[in-house]
Amino acid sequence: MRYFVAVAEELHFGRAAQRLGIAQPPLSRAIGRLERRLQATLLERSSRAVALTEAGAVLLREARAALDAVEAAERRTRRAAFTTTGQAGVVLVTKAGASSDLLAKLLDAHAAEPDAVTVDLLLCGMGEQGPMLRDGRADVALLHLPFDSTAGLDTEVLRTEGQVALLPAGHPLTGRSHLRTADVTGLPGLPMPRWPGPDGTYPNGPGPQARDHAQLLQLIALGRACWIAPESCRTQLREDVTAVPVLDAPTVTTVIAWPPHSRSRGVAGLVRAAVRVSS
Amino acid sequence: MRYFVAVAEELHFGRAAQRLGIAQPPLSRAIGRLERRLQATLLERSSRAVALTEAGAVLLREARAALDAVEAAERRTRRAAFTTTGQAGVVLVTKAGASSDLLAKLLDAHAAEPDAVTVDLLLCGMGEQGPMLRDGRADVALLHLPFDSTAGLDTEVLRTEGQVALLPAGHPLTGRSHLRTADVTGLPGLPMPRWPGPDGTYPNGPGPQARDHAQLLQLIALGRACWIAPESCRTQLREDVTAVPVLDAPTVTTVIAWPPHSRSRGVAGLVRAAVRVSS
DNA sequence: GGCGGCGATACCGCACGGGTATCGACCCAG
DNA sequence: CTGGGTCGATACCCGTGCGGTATCGCCGCC
Numbered sequence: 001m002r003y004f005v006a007v008a009e010e011l012h013f014g015r016a017a018q019r020l021g022i023a024q025p026p027l028s029r030a031i032g033r034l035e036r037r038l039q040a041t042l043l044e045r046s047s048r049a050v051a052l053t054e055a056g057a058v059l060l061r062e063a064r065a066a067l068d069a070v071e072a073a074e075r076r077t078r079r080a081a082f083t084t085t086g087q088a089g090v091v092l093v094t095k096a097g098a099s100s101d102l103l104a105k106l107l108d109a110h111a112a113e114p115d116a117v118t119v120d121l122l123l124c125g126m127g128e129q130g131p132m133l134r135d136g137r138a139d140v141a142l143l144h145l146p147f148d149s150t151a152g153l154d155t156e157v158l159r160t161e162g163q164v165a166l167l168p169a170g171h172p173l174t175g176r177s178h179l180r181t182a183d184v185t186g187l188p189g190l191p192m193p194r195w196p197g198p199d200g201t202y203p204n205g206p207g208p209q210a211r212d213h214a215q216l217l218q219l220i221a222l223g224r225a226c227w228i229a230p231e232s233c234r235t236q237l238r239e240d241v242t243a244v245p246v247l248d249a250p251t252v253t254t255v256i257a258w259p260p261h262s263r264s265r266g267v268a269g270l271v272r273a274a275v276r277v278s279s
Numbered sequence: 280m281r282y283f284v285a286v287a288e289e290l291h292f293g294r295a296a297q298r299l300g301i302a303q304p305p306l307s308r309a310i311g312r313l314e315r316r317l318q319a320t321l322l323e324r325s326s327r328a329v330a331l332t333e334a335g336a337v338l339l340r341e342a343r344a345a346l347d348a349v350e351a352a353e354r355r356t357r358r359a360a361f362t363t364t365g366q367a368g369v370v371l372v373t374k375a376g377a378s379s380d381l382l383a384k385l386l387d388a389h390a391a392e393p394d395a396v397t398v399d400l401l402l403c404g405m406g407e408q409g410p411m412l413r414d415g416r417a418d419v420a421l422l423h424l425p426f427d428s429t430a431g432l433d434t435e436v437l438r439t440e441g442q443v444a445l446l447p448a449g450h451p452l453t454g455r456s457h458l459r460t461a462d463v464t465g466l467p468g469l470p471m472p473r474w475p476g477p478d479g480t481y482p483n484g485p486g487p488q489a490r491d492h493a494q495l496l497q498l499i500a501l502g503r504a505c506w507i508a509p510e511s512c513r514t515q516l517r518e519d520v521t522a523v524p525v526l527d528a529p530t531v532t533t534v535i536a537w538p539p540h541s542r543s544r545g546v547a548g549l550v551r552a553a554v555r556v557s558s
Numbered sequence: 559g560g561c562g563g564c565g566a567t568a569c570c571g572c573a574c575g576g577g578t579a580t581c582g583a584c585c586c587a588g
Numbered sequence: 589c590t591g592g593g594t595c596g597a598t599a600c601c602c603g604t605g606c607g608g609t610a611t612c613g614c615c616g617c618c
Contacts (some may be wrong), residue, residue: 001352013596026576028597033574038353040360045596048584055360058543062352062415065540069348073280073341074317081319081334136341151539152431260430261344264337292565305607307566312605324565327615 001063003030004042008060011050065134072136076262089118090266093138096123097213099254101235102158102278103142110273117266127198133259139267144230145253153257156271158278161231163249167242168223174242181228181248190226193219217241230254280342282309283321287339290329344413351415355541368397369545372417375402376492378533380514381437381557382421389552396545406477412538418546423509424532432536435550437557440510442528446521447502453521460507460527469505472498496520509533 006016007027017024035042042056052060083089094103110116122138127148129141134152142158143150165184167174173183185192191207193216202209208224210216213236219225221240230252234243256274258267285295286306296303314321321335331339362368373382389395401417408420409428421437422429444463446453452462464471470486472495481488487503489495492515498504500519509531513522535553537546 001349014594022575023577024596025578025598030575032597038356038360040356042356046584048595050596053360055356058359058541059352059356061540061543062348062355066345066348066352069341069345070280073338073345076341077317077319077321077334077338080337081317081332151433154430261340264340293563301606302608303565304567304609309606311566325615327564329565 001034001067003027004034005060005063005067007031007043007050008052008056011052013050068131068135072134072259072262075136076139083118089120090140090264090270091120091122091138092140092142092270093122093124093129093132094142095126095129095144097233097236098144098230099142099232101232102254105277106270106274109277110270113269113273115265115269116273117269119270125198126195129257133257139262139264140256140258140270143255143257145255146250147252150255150257152259154260154263155255155257156275158254158256158274160251160253162251163228163246164231164234164243165246166217166220166227166229166233166237167244168220168226169240169242171223171242174244176244178245178247181246184226184228184246187226189223192227193225280313280346282306283313283338284342284346286310286322286329287331287335290331292329347410347414351413351538351541354415355418362397368399369419369543369549370399370401370417371419371421371549372401372403372408372411373421374405374408374423376512376515377423377509378421378511380511381533384556385549385553388556389549392548392552394544394548395552396548398549404477405474408536412536418541418543419535419537419549422534422536424534425529426531429534429536431538433539433542434534434536435554437533437535437553439530439532441530442507442525443510443513443522444525445496445499445506445508445512445516446523447499447505448519448521450502450521453523455523457524457526460525463505463507463525466505469502471506472504 003016003020006020007013010016010019013027013031014024017027020027031043038055038059040055040059041053042059044051044053079089079091107119110119122132124132129138129143130149130151130153132138133141141153143153143155165173165179167184167190171190173179173187176183184190193210194202194205194207195210196202208219210219210225216225216227217238220227221238228246228249229243231243231245237243256271258271282295282299285299286292289295289298292306292310293303296306299306310322317334317338319334319338320332321338323330323332358368358370386398386400389398401411403411406427408417408422409430409432411417412420412432420432422432422434444452444458446463446469450469452458452466455462463469472489473481473484473486474489475481487498489498489504495504495506496517499506500517507525507528508522510522510524516522535550537550
């Protein structure tokens with residue numbers, strides 16, 4: 001299955017074999033065997049190009065999920081065995097820099113519980129929490145609707161908040177008590193920065209490039225950019241950046257999420273602490 | 280992994296090997312290899328009994344999910360390949376006898392769509408829809424909250440309804456315009472029937488045994504039982520069974536659900552038809 | 559203390575997965 | 589039109605791994 005996913009992604013047996021660290025002939029045979037076993041034509045080979053069939057597309061989706069599941073099984077078991085203390089640790093993943101105030105309260109409250117298990121923190125980029133939960137690198141996540149997807153996860157809502165515009169201190173708009181989205185998009189000289197996607201490349205378009213929150217805040221402080229972010233980011237602002245509420249920006253909901261089948265005692269305890277802190 | 284799940288469920292190498300159709304020594308070695316590969320002690324062998332360790336319990340949960348995922352991948356791919364028409368069929372699973380009016384409307388509406396795919400129906404017992412979706416025997420399900428769990432599934436609400444008490448025609452309570460739960464529990468001579476669990480055995484206690492809806496209705500008509508069911512069951516009632524609203528019974532919500540990663544074109548079309556029909 | 563149940567170990571054979579060499583089909587350039 | 593180059597399939601060989609049978613070691617129990 002790993003083999004098939006590699007070929008389906010590369011659409012090229014040679015490159016796929018290279019990526020898998022094996023030679024090309026065994027790969028061809030493995031795919032052939034898989035097709036015979038499933039009684040399905042997965043790939044259309046036309047001697048110059050390789051294309052996915054309908055059934056191949058189905059298998060690609062399902063196989064990715066299945067591979068994630070076995071990877072998760074391995075990783076979680078390894079971790080469970082490694083923490084020999086009897087208390088299995090739990091890995092909590094969240095976007096770097098998001099909800100840090102809530103996170104701190106959550107960790108404090110949880111550590112104070114009598115039966116608290118060890119919590120390892122894992123910070124990631126935007127939208128990577130889902131895959132992390134699916135393949136077992138993490139057990140619980142903090143997500144932010146509507147940006148992250150909770151598909152396939154169990155969740156508890158922790159808080160909802162409005163958003164604020166981040167502007168250079170002293171900018172004319174900082175005198176206003178509130179703004180609308182239209183006020184801060186297309187400001188001359190204050191574009192929204194571009195973020196790198198999951199593949200590390202920046203989208204085309206105007207605006208400076210920012211790799212993390214520190215760079216973003218510095219760009220704003222220098223008067224080269226503006227941004228819209230959840231209210232709670234105010235606790236992490238520098239003095240030379242000002243926040244002004246944006247009334248019509250979408251409300252941000254912070255939720256704690258976990259894969260439904262892996263609700264271990266450790267996960268359950270952390271979730272309980274989270275809802276208690278947030279209410 | 281299949282081997283480990285078998286051993287973990289039987290807690291006995293000999294029986295597990297028998298169930299797997301292999302001899303006992305290879306099974307012992309396979310588990311040993313797995314433990315070495317994961318660097319974890321999964322089972323506590325004390326020469327007279329086998330017990331799960333903490334890590335073993337984790338792996339059991341995760342391995343079940345993983346095995347379901349690969350089984351689902353195999354099944355869905357086979358089905359996608361088998362329907363050679365270009366249009367991949369979709370399997371819809373629901374509890375036998377539940378929401379049959381809505382189901383009929385849904386199937387009609389969907390069949391009338393221009394790009395409708397083939398829909399195969401699969402009827403199952405109570406609470407079996409989740410596993411069916413997980414291991415690929417079905418692609419979409421009709422669930423009924425709060426009885427079924429939607430953990431790990433994407434859903435759309437189709438309708439919510441109250442519940443009614445099913446009583447023999449002519450019973451004194453059928454004169455009332457509405458009832459409360461307490462009115463129908465513990466009625467002398469009219470107990471709630473017992474249903475077989477997933478393992479096929481009946482729970483202990485009073486009340487007659489009923490294996491399906493026809494038996495249930497007959498028991499009610501004969502004045503030997505009563506029952507509480509969603510309102511929509513009225514369309515399937517016999518003349519000798521009367522329905523009376525129960526005000527404080529929990530509201531039943533019918534939802535259409537599917538595994539989030541497998542939202543194929545066929546599934547999406549069926550869901551669209553469902554929400555259109557229900558609104 | 560001997561017997562029986564149960565998991566682990568020893569040893570053997572086959573079959574499957576991987577590697578190298580080569581073929582056959584096709585595109586393209588000259 | 590033909591030769592080189594690319595790419596997947598095939599042929600053949602080898603080693604490892606998995607499964608089977610026989611047996612051991614341990615422990616509870618009659």
